Amino acid sequence: MQPHASSKSSAQLPLNLKSFAITRNAFLPEHSPCKALSNAYYQAWETVALSLPTLLASGELRTAIRSLPILSVDFLQSEAEWRRAYVILGFMMHGYVWGGDHPEEVLPPQIAVPLLQVSNHLELPPVLTYAAASLWNFSSDEGDFSDLESIKTLFTFTGTESESWFFLISVAIESKAASAIPAMLLALDAVREKDFTTITQALWQLRTCIQDLHGLLQRMYERCDPAVFYHKIRPFLAGSKNMEAAGLPRGIFYDEGGDKGEWRSLRGGSNGQSSLIQFFDIVLGVDHSTPIPGQQSFHEEAREYMPGPHRRFLSYVELLGSIQKLAIAAKLSRDPVQVRLCEAYTAATEALAMFRSEHMQIVTRYIILPARSAGQGVGSRRLDVEKRPQNLASLTISAREGSYKLRGTGGTMLVPFLRKARDVTIEAGRLDKNAGVLLLSGQRWFYGLFLLAMPCFFVLLLTPQHLSLLQ
Numbered sequence: 001m002q003p004h005a006s007s008k009s010s011a012q013l014p015l016n017l018k019s020f021a022i023t024r025n026a027f028l029p030e031h032s033p034c035k036a037l038s039n040a041y042y043q044a045w046e047t048v049a050l051s052l053p054t055l056l057a058s059g060e061l062r063t064a065i066r067s068l069p070i071l072s073v074d075f076l077q078s079e080a081e082w083r084r085a086y087v088i089l090g091f092m093m094h095g096y097v098w099g100g101d102h103p104e105e106v107l108p109p110q111i112a113v114p115l116l117q118v119s120n121h122l123e124l125p126p127v128l129t130y131a132a133a134s135l136w137n138f139s140s141d142e143g144d145f146s147d148l149e150s151i152k153t154l155f156t157f158t159g160t161e162s163e164s165w166f167f168l169i170s171v172a173i174e175s176k177a178a179s180a181i182p183a184m185l186l187a188l189d190a191v192r193e194k195d196f197t198t199i200t201q202a203l204w205q206l207r208t209c210i211q212d213l214h215g216l217l218q219r220m221y222e223r224c225d226p227a228v229f230y231h232k233i234r235p236f237l238a239g240s241k242n243m244e245a246a247g248l249p250r251g252i253f254y255d256e257g258g259d260k261g262e263w264r265s266l267r268g269g270s271n272g273q274s275s276l277i278q279f280f281d282i283v284l285g286v287d288h289s290t291p292i293p294g295q296q297s298f299h300e301e302a303r304e305y306m307p308g309p310h311r312r313f314l315s316y317v318e319l320l321g322s323i324q325k326l327a328i329a330a331k332l333s334r335d336p337v338q339v340r341l342c343e344a345y346t347a348a349t350e351a352l353a354m355f356r357s358e359h360m361q362i363v364t365r366y367i368i369l370p371a372r373s374a375g376q377g378v379g380s381r382r383l384d385v386e387k388r389p390q391n392l393a394s395l396t397i398s399a400r401e402g403s404y405k406l407r408g409t410g411g412t413m414l415v416p417f418l419r420k421a422r423d424v425t426i427e428a429g430r431l432d433k434n435a436g437v438l439l440l441s442g443q444r445w446f447y448g449l450f451l452l453a454m455p456c457f458f459v460l461l462l463t464p465q466h467l468s469l470l471q
Contacts (some may be wrong), residue, residue: 017181020313026178027275027310028171031139033154034084039075044068045062049088051212053159065096068110070257074119082121084154089115090128091155091453095235095270099157101389103247109257116254122147123308125238126254127266130273130309134170142283145175148219157227157236165223165367167235171215173200173393177276180209184283194332196337199323203344210351217358222363230370235391239268242326245391247423271359272302275310284349285324286428288421324428331431342431356422363418 017023023030036046048055055061064422069218074403076082093111097104107115112126119126142150152173153164181256205354242265251265271277278299290300303311330338 004269008355017313019309020316021307021309022181022313024178026181027082028135029080031080031086032145033136033138034078034080035139036089037081037084037131038077041075045071045085045092046198047393049091051166052091052095052155052157055345056095056157059090059100061095062104064106065092065110068310070109070113073114073121076118080364082118082133082195085114085153086118086122086124087132087136090132091157092207094128094238095125095157097248098236098250098391103243103390105248105250106253109255111229112147112254112261113256116256121427123265123311126264127305127307128237128269129169129305130269130271131305133237133269134167135174135307137167138171143258143355146172146216148172148216150158158232160228162224162228163233165420166220166229169216169220170274173216174274174276175211177209180206181279184279185320187323188317188320191267191323191326194326196341199326200337200341200344201318203323203341203348205268205282206280207351209346210280210348210355214351214355214358217355224366225368226366229366231374234367235389237269238391240268241265267305269306270302272298275306275314278303278314279317279354281425282314284325284345284352284425285322286349286352286425288424299421305415324376324431346429349425353422353425353429356418356425358381360415360422363415366465400461412455 012382021027045068050062051064052061055064072228073082073085076085089111093107093115096107096111099116099145115126124131137154138151140147140151140153145151148165148168151168156163156167185201187199190198190202202440235373238246240248243251251263253261253263255261280286281299288297303314306314323345327342330341333339
């Protein structure tokens with residue numbers, strides 16, 4: 001079965017995508033982000049942000065930021081300028097926190113005050129989110145933002161090609177998927193009328209789209225060096241949540257001056273904060289909710305790190321029809337039209353699962369293997385852990401420990417999180433109406449058994465013959 005164009009036009013969509021800040025480039029801006037704040041009042045910000053690689057390499061960034069005036073946000077003149085200010089302040093913040101031998105846990109008013117104000121305007125947390133690092137951190141003189149040869153980064157920490165390429169891959173992926181959004185919205189709208197043909201065509205289009213994104217993701221290897229990424233780039237992307245071992249046990253104190261301020265623990269930028277991937281999950285019915293009552297999943301929490309309009313769009317889409325339920329019902333039918341719907345649905349979920357598997361392979365090459373090599377040492381290139389800056393790159397692992405203790409920049413336990421996301425996607429594609437229930441029930445059963453076993457386990461630890469286990 002080959003993909004076909006949708007039988008309806010985007011003009012028939014029952015909502016205005018612009019109200020959700022969705023453009024012809026999907027969740028990217030309509031036009032290339034602005035290259036400078038227009039008012040000369042902000043030149044001090046521009047100068048420091050554009051000099052980040054030099055200031056970090058010389059160890060002078062923290063001094064440069066502390067010498068800045070506390071600037072007002074009153075002279076930002078457009079939404080594009082608010083976004084650029086957020087990107088600038090986010091990069092300066094992470095450079096300040098992680099740009100030394102030890103992380104700095106107090107963010108000075110020169111960054112904290114305007115960052116809090118800009119974040120409030122954009123409905124984003126005051127941290128370097130995916131939106132700051134990718135969605136609004138590029139420039140292009142061409143109209144096609146999916147063309148990796150025609151887009152450039154605005155800001156980096158290292159000035160390396162590896163870092164630019166890492167950010168730009170995400171930009172290209174976001175842009176390449178733009179046509180899938182209106183197609184899948186039409187498909188969701190067609191659920192009420194059981195328009196199997198429209199839905200099937202949209203699902204094949206989605207499958208092709210995800211396969212194209214898979215191809216773009218594989219291009220990461222072309223110009224992003226794993227060692228440079230792990231040791232030089234990744235540490236700057238970390239947030240302050242679950243970063244005790246990296247040197248931030250309390251998070252970061254946002255000093256607003258005059259004895260005013262607040263400790264905050266926030267996640268760093270992560271591709272899990274991409275509204276595009278969550279959109280795919282919603283339209284395919286991939287459920288990442290946690291089995292523990294009252295506990296947010298990472299995917300639910302990640303929405304708080306998305307721009308407000310994008311977050312509201314995902315909530316809106318969740319209220320539309322369920323393609324998955326329609327496909328589950330169609331699985332029992334011998335009607336060729338409904339059979340083709342099931343085939344298209346399974347193909348789309350398989351494509352998304354393969355995309356997530358590719359992501360896991362990239363994580364292995366760019367994070368797990370460098371972490372293990374740094375922990376074990378490789379010949380004469382063995383690293384001296386005592387002399388290395390304290391950050392995510394200093395958290396090495398050994399072969400005995402395995403990769404399960406590694407955390408992502410968003411603060412998650414990296415491998416279990418990615419594996420579960422992939423497995424849940426595969427499960428959705430099986431079109432078993434009980435599959436999700438059984439999976440969650442199994443998780444709840446394991447969780448309950450774990451709670452029951454905990455007291456017995458500690459009694460065991462306290463018996464004389466097992467006291468050595470406490471050492």
